[in-house]
Amino acid sequence: MQIPEHFTELSIRMSEALDDSGADKETVLERRRTYLLRELIEKIGRQLEGGNVECFHFGSQSEGTTTPGLQSDIDFLSSFKTYNIMTVWEDWKASMVNLLMLRDDTIPPQQYLLQVIQEDTPEPETSLISDMYVAKDTGQVLFSAERLKQSYEYLFKVRNGGDATRNGPSVSFVPNWDIVHAFHVLKPLPEIQHWIDRCRGRPWPSVHLLEAARVAPCFLVPAGHPDSDYKREEWRLSPNLIERMLMFSFNMTQIKCYILFKLIKKSLFAKIVGESITSFHCKTIMFYTIERTPPSLWCEHNLMFLLLLCLHVLKRWLRLGRLPHYIIEGVNLFDGKLSKSLQKRLFVYIDSLIRDNLQDVFYINIDNIGCRLQACSMRYIVQAGELRGVCLRHSIRLLLRFEGCEMLVVRLIELQHRQLSSHTTFEQDLKYVIYKFYKNSTNVILKSAAIEWIKDLYALHISIQGTSYLRLQNVLDSENIRRVQYSLNSDVASSRLKFASMLYCGGHLRAAVRVLKDVEGRYHSNVKTVCGCKKMQGDRDLTVFANMLSGNTDNEFSKHFTFCVKLFRQESYCTPFILLFEMNRNISEEEVAQRNIIEKQWMDTAEVDARPFLHYLQYLTYGGLGERGNQLNALRFLESYIGDERSWIHMHHAETSINLLGTLL
Template structure:
């Protein structure tokens, strides 16, 4: 099948179709980029809300849209600390903040620099060693040690393991690792990269317009060196410009890069783990695009483009030199290729090039080989699962998780606040979001909208709790604020409203709100969302994925249900059965809390079981026995069958108290014991067991 006339074009077209089937097409690439850029906006805004001065970026395959389900790429996160001013021109010196001058001379490696401390009161070199992070060199310059980034990184990232300039946060089983790099930004374009702005290859890529935009992104410095000045050298990073270049690739160029990574994963990494990186492959791709005519990069020529890139990669390995695309003096392969491994890697790559596509049949990643074999044999075969649906579902869940994580971090700051302090803080958040929204466009505005509605819900609930404490009623102000956030998702905000009505004894309005939630909560579509704890998330519903494939973040309000969080100052909006969850940590468990135990002073419950619990209580008060038993059955079924409950132990505690109300003490005790099996420590089930045994022991 690889021998017919025109087979290179035929293989290229079939290969393009296969990659499109795995989600490497224009639409999914744009979806991936939108998701990660939106996350950047939300995180940077959340830092501003808390009076921080840093910017967060997500780089690499995830945000570029150059990954697949099979490649399963890690997350790359860049945090720019904006409190420090790094300059290359004395005119950029700023009063009121630490200023450092980038030194790029013959004493440092290409692509690296030194940072010289300047005076705070004038654009002049500093004369004093400020602290242990600085040292005077032989020429009298006060230089900043790059190890300071370890201290900054430790403050910014909890639980990180330092890998060179990166902090690798190891996730629990089922979670991706996150590589985080902390950097200091420089507003101006790197001196060592200025020659690149004037160069132009036969491909006329990137365009002059793109280069001007790249230069406007400036650069940053990362705390890692590689010469005898290793302690003082800083690597110059043009990562934002590189991402801009990736955003300017056409789909054939993106597919070529994805294929290179699949080849790397299949043929190179199992034998030579730390030799060739995906960034080297990206750099090779950049060089190839810049030095070939644009008409080469089309779908029916994909195999030729891939062979060209592999050939250039071979030359890089042969010469042990892969020049950085923007700062060519920086050899990315320096120290990576051993003399023992070089001939074997060259042999593997030559085999793949000479195979004219046959070697691709051996790639198991994303079933590429199997899919290509079927395409080439003209066999009509549909894979059971639509890849674009799964990817779209994962992306929407990621966006929802980002929102929940940000809200968790913001609410943690006011956990122990008084009513006055909590209300003032939330008003500050809301007003800041409004100001930011009025000053920005597009995704930044979308990010503001997504966050603001959650703050409004919490503010309304806190005001209602204060109202209930003062005069056992809910003010119009509280209802107004909570109404502004009712469409955050399918259930959580409306459940807070229902909870408020329940706590003032308004069973009728409670039932109306709950009936509305149940009517919109499609069990075949809606996915629970929670970032309180890390747990292995089971695959999303097909109905959820299908809707996500046709929508972006606007689908969150119709397809997701966040867990319901109550702060201590919302206690009067919480039914007494649920209030025990706020005091679930015993004295012996307090020292055992980890960095993932932020919501321990909250009441937190998954939306669906809380819906059924509130319905059970409302129908009990209304004397509707049949409806009460129906919702009790729904609660039991949800606990047993919903795979993605993050707070199953809380749901079991609520069910146990329902069983007590039904005079089924043995079943209640069974629920509490099951709850302890779910979460051994920091669980209110312990209190319920002692309480129930005491009641039974007294003969009641």
């Protein structure tokens, strides 16, 4: 196929436009790193709760194949390892829920039924002993996909009083998340082996990738075929991990081509067929195109020509009326998604798009791609309020760090609440946690996830030890203080403020002043708060993170973010007196019953925003030293901060801050 002459220049400009939209290599890798770390943090959290569960972030976020304008959902899958999925009878295991994969000529490709096998003997279950079970007309007892999804909907409604959102196999209670509960399939499957055999001898996928795919688990997700007689009971086989391996093997030109394909899908195709073409359709087209294209072609200056090849592949499948699944044979991805009439309409549009040499890419409105391409000097033309280039990329990376740490805070709150309300001592639990982390830290990424947990738990452990010293009227010695210092660099302020509070309560007022001055020096005007309890409207806007940079592109977390200061009842002797009232909010059982799970987790704690707590501690400390002028200055700063509307986006516990101010007036 002849490459149009102007495509080389257009390819370079498109590549630069995608870079400026957050599809550059550094941002792609940061997005991957963040979501893989989040995946491991969630896995560790579930294991500490006693669950035998694997957790995964699949889709464009963990692949790094998205931009802010695409507004991609977060795909999350959790897989139960307490269930044994059998492919043959020899796979049966005692004392487990055994489910045998069934399919025959009446069941569509990729779909399976799960027959329940008894736990104490390798014989079929005959009784409906669980709400998840249904009886087939043959008498076989099946584990129902629909019943599982209904159970999660009901559980969410009971716990939170709201309705979950369904989307295919997903039952989600979090906006913009697709949450799927699935089963691991650890045994080799003929569908996967057939694909591996088909791919052998090709430049892509590589031999190493195929070998890894051979041993990678697949998943059974609760989704039936739309035309099946058993669609409520059926489970769909999903090779998500293999697809992730394929995506991670993409070079940057392939990633940009895929992102551009999705931009066209959302901006141009949507006008013809709505949302009937999905990102998975685009991904499948990319797989077929890469497989059949010489690797040497995948260079930046060929980007538009490569996109043209992808459109030709899609056009061919539209003409045939079927888009085969790349891995699992016999599956038509147009079924239930794209009707015959919509296929014809899309075919006509793509044919026109190809004949016009892709001129419609100038009308892509997402991420201002069209405007950037049309600008004569695209690097220097800035629209009002638009973030561009380096500023946008660093803002995205800060946002990723923020959301990752926010998730860690939420999981820590759950763990700390459970540990500190348990009958065992916190020290015992901490040893168990560290052992779990050590056991699971088999590679660099796992070690990073473990360190994030240990760092915060160790800081809490030291603080509780400090309160024990003060409760026994012991003096904090140099060893106590030295151990506290290990946890001071986790963020801008919160760890140092807890240290200052410990020093103040222990009578070390001069030392407390030095720590508070250090915090004040670090606390520039654009420090952002990370809170696990409350979300503020607009606090995820990329302009917020752009303002935080203030000409400095360093996105190191500890220089830009602070956690809220959380004080447990076990830390009461390190807590200023007025905050002890915050730890006694569960007045009656009736009141407790009205709170949801998240609210119950912080009823027994005092939680305050870092900046107001800084000035409050300054007021107390200077007062203790008799320095009235400095004390009044601290009061003025506290009043000014709480009264300034610009501060509200950083205040997650405004009522507590106002209470602190009220005690001083």
